[in-house]
Structures are given as structure tokens and as C-alpha cells.
Amino acid sequence: MNLDDMIAAERSTPAAATQTQAGEVWRSIEHSFVSVAPATGAPVAAAKASTVGKLGGALTSTAGKLLLATTLVTGGVVGANNLASRGDDTPAAEPFSPAASPAPPTGPSAPPQATATPEPVPQPRQVQQAVAAQQPEPPAPQAKPARVRADANPRSSIKEELALIRETQSAIRSGAHARALALARRHAKTYPDGAFVEDRDALRTLALCESGNTKAAISVSSFLERWPKSMYRSRIEAACE
Amino acid sequence: MDSSVARNGQGVEALAAAVRPTAPPMSEPKRALGQTAAKQALEDVYRQHRRFVWRCLARLGVADPALSDATHDVFMVVARRLPEFEARASIKTWLFAICLRIARSKRRDYAREKNRREQYGRTRVGAREEPHGRADAARTLRDLLQQLGEDKRTVFIMAELEDMTAPEIASVLGIKPATVYSRLRLARAELDRAVQRHNARECREQGDTR
Numbered sequence: 079m080n081l082d083d084m085i086a087a088e089r090s091t092p093a094a095a096t097q098t099q100a101g102e103v104w105r106s107i108e109h110s111f112v113s114v115a116p117a118t119g120a121p122v123a124a125a126k127a128s129t130v131g132k133l134g135g136a137l138t139s140t141a142g143k144l145l146l147a148t149t150l151v152t153g154g155v156v157g158a159n160n161l162a163s164r165g166d167d168t169p170a171a172e173p174f175s176p177a178a179s180p181a182p183p184t185g186p187s188a189p190p191q192a193t194a195t196p197e198p199v200p201q202p203r204q205v206q207q208a209v210a211a212q213q214p215e216p217p218a219p220q221a222k223p224a225r226v227r228a229d230a231n232p233r234s235s236i237k238e239e240l241a242l243i244r245e246t247q248s249a250i251r252s253g254a255h256a257r258a259l260a261l262a263r264r265h266a267k268t269y270p271d272g273a274f275v276e277d278r279d280a281l282r283t284l285a286l287c288e289s290g291n292t293k294a295a296i297s298v299s300s301f302l303e304r305w306p307k308s309m310y311r312s313r314i315e316a317a318c319e
Numbered sequence: 320m321d322s323s324v325a326r327n328g329q330g331v332e333a334l335a336a337a338v339r340p341t342a343p344p345m346s347e348p349k350r351a352l353g354q355t356a357a358k359q360a361l362e363d364v365y366r367q368h369r370r371f372v373w374r375c376l377a378r379l380g381v382a383d384p385a386l387s388d389a390t391h392d393v394f395m396v397v398a399r400r401l402p403e404f405e406a407r408a409s410i411k412t413w414l415f416a417i418c419l420r421i422a423r424s425k426r427r428d429y430a431r432e433k434n435r436r437e438q439y440g441r442t443r444v445g446a447r448e449e450p451h452g453r454a455d456a457a458r459t460l461r462d463l464l465q466q467l468g469e470d471k472r473t474v475f476i477m478a479e480l481e482d483m484t485a486p487e488i489a490s491v492l493g494i495k496p497a498t499v500y501s502r503l504r505l506a507r508a509e510l511d512r513a514v515q516r517h518n519a520r521e522c523r524e525q526g527d528t529r
Contacts, residue, residue: 079456081507081514084463085479087456092370092480093377093386100369103387107365107394111358307388309395312424319427 106307236273239265243274246281255289258282280310287318294318361398368414369394371481375415378476379422380465389425393417412483412491419473463513471506478503 249258262282286294
């Protein structure tokens with residue numbers, strides 16, 4: 079058999095997934111699509127998602143995670159819009175209160191801290207407050223005590239958790255690995271079953287690898303074992319080679 | 320109701336503008352692309368191109384057990400990058416470039432697999448009853464491809480197996496078209512020799528078993 083015959087054979091019968099495999103792969107893609115944050119730094123998307131998280135303060139952890147993560151991937155403003163209108167239907171909907179505010183005003187009568195035009199409808203005011211809260215430098219250190227305290231309120235935990243993850247991410251980006259590890263530890267303590275456990279594990283592993291920590295190898299193998307289909311996988315493999 | 324929805328919309332837009340002060344303005348079509356549409360787009364790409372992705376990954380040396388994972392990873396990249404894809408290149412060349420990167424990381428995973436290939440002559444898997452069946456020939460070619468260097472293998476796959484043009488290949492790999500041709504020529508020559516060696520080995524093995 080010569081090369082051309084083999085080429086013809088490979089062209090007619092290449093490696094192919096079975097129907098079952100194809101279906102399984104699609105389901106895992108769908109799953110990751112809604113449950114995983116971008117592996118490479120997408121600060122814009124993250125910022126948007128975080129704000130969306132604030133809007134969706136009243137959502138349950140699972141629903142919030144789903145919508146958040148979807149927005150992380152798609153980065154759609156339309157997604158944010160959907161979420162905002164969804165808030166209207168949620169009976170327990172509560173206006174967002176900025177994390178750093180010591181005595182967060184609650185209820186629709188809260189004084190608007192908005193920079194944009196005031197709105198009689200509660201929902202837009204929440205939006206504007208979210209804007210107002212987003213305006214200052216993203217993860218300010220003085221926000222920490224508020225974040226820990228806010229854990230008592232499950233409604234704000236998603237956005238707090240995401241803020242912590244983002245802070246960890248930016249610590250890694252700026253090369254502050256020790257800080258990133260400390261933040262990851264705090265996340266593990268505060269949100270042992272949080273919505274972003276995979277992200278935390280991934281970021282911790284990255285921080286260990288990039289700082290040349292001796293625990294890196296163990297961390298990599300346990301990460302890949304726990305999250306074999308993680309979107310962080312290639313990034314971790316690149317960093318921990 | 321209508322007006323509140325409209326106001327909501329304005330609020331969200333203001334918000335979006337506020338949280339990405341440095342980001343370039345989003346184009347209208349992209350803004351209209353909601354999460355459902357994004358997922359639908361991803362599903363369409365998956366439906367149309369999953370076979371292409373799967374076979375390219377296999378040809379690029381991703382081991383069989385890792386193909387599902389690798390395909391998943393490719394489409395995760397697609398999910399993230401699809402909005403940036405602007406049909407400057409054909410979607411196949413774009414997907415191929417993603418496959419290349421994923422295959423590289425998967426090959427690192429499967430260093431053991433490489434070991435196996437190095438012992439290819441002695442412990443060849445599946446000395447089958449009908450060694451020259453089509454599927455076997457195809458698999459043999461995929462195995463032999465792994466003996467080429469990555470540069471030559473990549474060009475060979477794109478040109479000989481996927482019918483991409485030299486300029487297309489050159490643009491994906493960031494090389495000159497002339498380099499594409501020379502790599503292709505070298506790849507073919509090297510593979511030709513590998514096939515001859517393979518055939519000789521098959522003959523010997525058949526002789527041994529008789």
C-alpha cells in the first residue's frame with residue numbers, strides 16, 4: 079500500500095465520534111458554557127458579569143451562577159437586560175445595596191445614589207446603584223470587612239463571591255501570587271461550596287505554578303482530577319508545564 | 320409596562336457603558352447577540368464542524384481516549400471567541416488554528432502515548448487479520464503522521480487531507496506560501512519513506528507468523 083492509497087483511506091474513513099460521543103461532548107460543552115468563567119483574562123466581561131451579579135442579588139445561588147456564567151461567556155448586554163426584568167418577577171427581589179456601605183439602605187424607598195437620571199421604578203434604580211458601586215476602582219481592599227459580613231446574607235453572596243474571585247484573578251495578573259493564594263484560601267473558607275469553586279481551584283493552582291511553589295504539581299494533578307473538563311485546563315497546563 | 324422596560328433598557332445600557340469605560344463600543348449586531356443566540360450559534364458551529372474538529376485533532380496526534388475532551392476544549396475556545404470571528408478567514412482555518420493549540424496541550428498530557436509511538440516498530444497495536452482494510456490504512460497513516468515534525472504534519476494535514484489552499488495555510492501558520500510548498504514536499508517525501516518502512520515491517524511480521 080502506498081502513500082496515496084493511505085491518503086485516500088484517511089480521507090474516506092477519518093477518525094469520527096460515535097453519535098453517543100458527539101452527544102456527550104455537546105452536553106459537556108453546554109454544561110461548561112453555563113458553569114465556567116473565561117480562562118483567559120477577560121476583565122471587561124468579568125466586570126459586566128459582576129455588575130449583573132449585583133443586579134441579581136435576589137437570585138438563588140444556582141440560578142445566579144447560571145446566569146452569571148452565561149453572561150461571562152457571552153458578555154451580552156441583552157443577558158443583563160433579561161436578568162433585570164427577571165428581577166421584577168422574583169417575589170423576594172430586594173434592591174442592591176453596595177457592599178462597602180456600612181448601613182445598607184433596603185427597600186425601594188432607598189435614597190438613590192445614582193449618577194444618572196432618577197427613576198420612579200425600583201428596578202432601574204438598582205441598576206444605577208450598581209453603576210455607582212461599580213464606578214470606583216474595582217476590588218478596593220477596604221471592601222473586605224463588608225464582604226465577609228455580607229456572607230450572612232445569602233442574597234448578596236454570589237456577587238461577593240465573584241468579587242473575591244475577581245480580586246484573586248487580578249492579584250495573579252499583577253504577579254501578587256502570595257496575595258492570590260491568601261484570597262483563594264479565604265474563598266475556600268468562606269464559600270466551601272460556592273458557585274466558583276472550580277475558578278478558585280484553578281486560580282490557586284495557577285498562583286502556585288507561577289510562583290514556582292513546590293505544592294504546584296500536587297495541586298495540578300488534583301485539579302485535573304477534580305475538573306477534567308475545565309476550561310482552565312489548557313491555561314494551567316501552559317503555566318505549569 | 321412598556322415604558323418601564325424601555326427605561327430598564329436605558330439603565331442597563333448606561334450601566335454597560337459605565338462598567339467598561341475603556342472597552343471599544345460594542346457594535347449593534349454584537350449587542351443584539353443574547354445568550355440564547357450565542358448558544359445557538361455555538362450549537363450550529365458544533366453541528367456543522369464537529370466532525371472536522373474531531374478528525375483534525377486525531378490527525379494532529381490527540382490519542383483516541385482524549386478526543387472527547389479535546390473536542391470539548393476546542394468548542395470552549397469557540398464559545399469565547401466566536402463573537403470575535405469575523406469571517407476574514409474561513410471558519411475551517413479558524414477552527415483548525417484552535418485545534419492546533421488544543422492538540423499541543425493534549426499531546427503534553429499524553430507523553431506516555433508518545434512513548435508508545437517510539438516503540439512503534441516492536442509493539443505495534445493491532446496487527447490485524449486484514450491489515451490493509453481501509454480503516455486500518457487510515458489509522459496507520461495517522462500513526463505515521465506522528466513521526467513527522469509538527470510543522471510538516473500540520474501542513475500535510477491541511478493541504479492533503481483538508482484541501483486548504485497554500486495562501487490559507489500560510490495565513491493560519493504565519494508563514495510564506497513558498498514555505499508551505501516546501502514543507503508539504505518534505506512531508507510527503509518523509510511519509511513516503513515511512514510508508515515503505517512500514518510495509519517492509521508488515522511483510523516481515525507476516526512472514527514470522529507463518
